[in-house]
Amino acid sequence: MKKKKVLSILMAACMITALTVGCGGKEEQQSGEDSASGGGTVSIMGWYDEDDMQGVIDAVNEQLGGDYTLEYTYVSLSDYNNVLGTQLASGEGPDIIMDGAQFPARVKAGNLEDITDKDYVEEFSEEGLALSKQDGKVYGIPTYGWFSGIWYNKDILNDCGVEVPHTFDEFVAACEKIQAAGYQPMGFGLADGDTGWASLSGYLENSFYHNNDENPDGTEFDAQFASGEKTLDGNYNEAVTKWYTLIEKGFINAEMLGISNQDALNSFKAGDVAFFNGGPWQYNEIKESGLNFGLMPQLSDTGEEVYTGGGPSANVGINVNAANKEGAEKAMEAFASIEVQQEFVNANPGSPSYRSGVESELPEEYADIADTVNSGRMAVNWDRWSVNMPAETMNNEAISQLQGLVSGDLTVDEFVQALDAKADSSRYE
Incomplete structure (x- = not known):
């Protein structure tokens, strides 16, 4: 809901890139480092102001260890679904798909990779996987929980x-x-x-x-x-x-x-x-x-x-048409880590986590x-x-x-x- 002016996920890139080649799309990736041999950029797009989540940005990049660089494109919430939907419909879009209540629609449309067998999925509670699970298969993980x-x-x-x-x-x-x-x-x-x-x-x-x-x-x-x-x-x-x-x-x-x-x-x-x-x-x-x-x-x-009221907030998953599939898989491991999940909670006082090992302290109010x-x-x-x-x-x-x-x-x-x-x-x- 509405409500969430909460998180940003990674580094800012430009809106023009998002609208033309899907921010990290195939054309851009081929002109950069060869993703097949490891390295290069991994793209993600979201509606959260990156300035609010520098701690998350730092934590993700530390987990990636310099092997990959995660680039973030900001799109206003009012435009987000149209921009992302248009990109995905054309077979492009960011390597990592981020969405909230619309995440099940992305799964239904076949836009996301099945990650059911990934070890890190087991670290999240069933409640946290509510928006990313369909027909017994898992297609994403939550970033943090929200409540009203x-x-x-x-x-x-x-x-x-x-x-x-x-x-x-x-x-x-x-x-x-x-x-x-x-x-x-x-x-x-x-x-x-x-x-x-x-x-x-x-x-x-x-x-x-x-x-x-x-x-x-x-x-x-x-x-x-x-x-x-x-x-x-x-x-x-x-x-x-x-x-x-x-x-x-x-x-x-x-x-x-x-x-x-x-x-x-x-x-x-x-x-x-x-x-x-x-x-x-x-x-x-x-x-x-x-x-x-x-x-x-x-x-x-x-x-x-x-x-x-409450539930999982933004979910992240791998685009089936990711230009940098290997990098996207590494980025998902980073998102699932205790360190990154803890930063999401730290950035939102009192917000819960669905990941085991993450601590959330509620303010006295x-x-x-x-x-x-x-x-x-x-x-x-x-x-x-x-x-x-x-x-x-x-x-x-x-x-x-x-x-x-x-x-x-x-x-x-x-x-x-x-x-x-x-x-x-x-x-x-």
């Missing part, structure tokens, strides 16, 4: 005599008390952000997929939905209606449709808002504001075995979400949908239709039916 939650202003809660809520009903009651005291309960920037969808999907993770006696193994539902065997309509409606309480009571309102996510975050940092949906990628910015804050998991009905994160209860529905439909397309549709829900132009049933309609037109098969 709800930031809260401790001073506002203390001033209003409110305890940190653990259930959805407690949260609603807390917002009512905070609002009555003259504070703004929730902050959302719905003009350009996905935090509304993150809030709803986080509640769905708890109330529909988990902790639900009538749907004890809810995650199997997503495989059926992705294949077209099930619809959201008739299944999601009750849970979405319960979450809609936040809109009915005005905690999420139409005025927020004209507010940017950064402006909403700024209001939270200024101490004007009690609760703000976000995650570790905002930690340093909030910390520097001097706010007295904490991070809690997404909402549930029971307060037990709480889940929060994460005390309320620590059990959820340490227990691995981090998941989102769109990761499960992505096995047979483009996750980005579904997310964009959900964000767009949720604006209609907030404005009052859509009912809950119409919102759910709109997602079904988009799924029907987007499935791969």
Whole structure:
């Protein structure tokens, strides 16, 4: 989601190269060192600002030992899927393919090498391989894990005599008390952000997929939905209606449709808002504001075995048409190393790793979400949908239709039916 202004992966190259020969494509490689005899450059492209991840850059190059040079091309997130998709469709593209929720689509299209038998794959947990595994085969590895939650202003809660809520009903009651005291309960920037969808999907993770006696193994539902065997309509409606309480009571309102996510975050940092949906990628910015804050998991009905939004972040794998296949294989070994995986975590305070041997220390402000994160209860529905439909397309549709829900132009049933309609037109098969 949205959310991740988190990682960069390696050295900057130029956008022109990416658009013409796929950054490290066959023509460029042949004019450089002979990859067949070892050495040369290995190309990778991504949407993260390389300045944020110099530690990762250094760690990868140290692992490569000078035998190869990994070159990184930055492409803005808004253009990334089009640029990468165009390159791959033409049989080119970077030697190492990096992608997030769209990674399963790259696998489905046959763009990635099977790495199932590589020893380093065994060092990653099954949860970490969720986006890169299809039909029992593995095509990539995660770089790190992300999770989301709800930031809260401790001073506002203390001033209003409110305890940190653990259930959805407690949260609603807390917002009512905070609002009555003259504070703004929730902050959302719905003009350009996905935090509304993150809030709803986080509640769905708890109330529909988990902790639900009538749907004890809810995650199997997503495989059926992705294949077209099930619809959201008739299944999601009750849970979405319960979450809609936040809109009915005005905690999420139409005025927020004209507010940017950064402006909403700024209001939270200024101490004007009690609760703000976000995650570790905002930690340093909030910390520097001097706010007295904490991070809690997404909402549930029971307060037990709480889940929060999250999952593997960017995944990396080998392009089947890699110009430097040997170098790409060495680069993958570097990405899988403890040293590089540790640098990914170090660059993102509190973010988990799916690689054994990597340590992640949660900041003190994460005390309320620590059990959820340490227990691995981090998941989102769109990761499960992505096995047979483009996750980005579904997310964009959900964000767009949720604006209609907030404005009052859509009912809950119409919102759910709109997602079904988009799924029907987007499935791969």
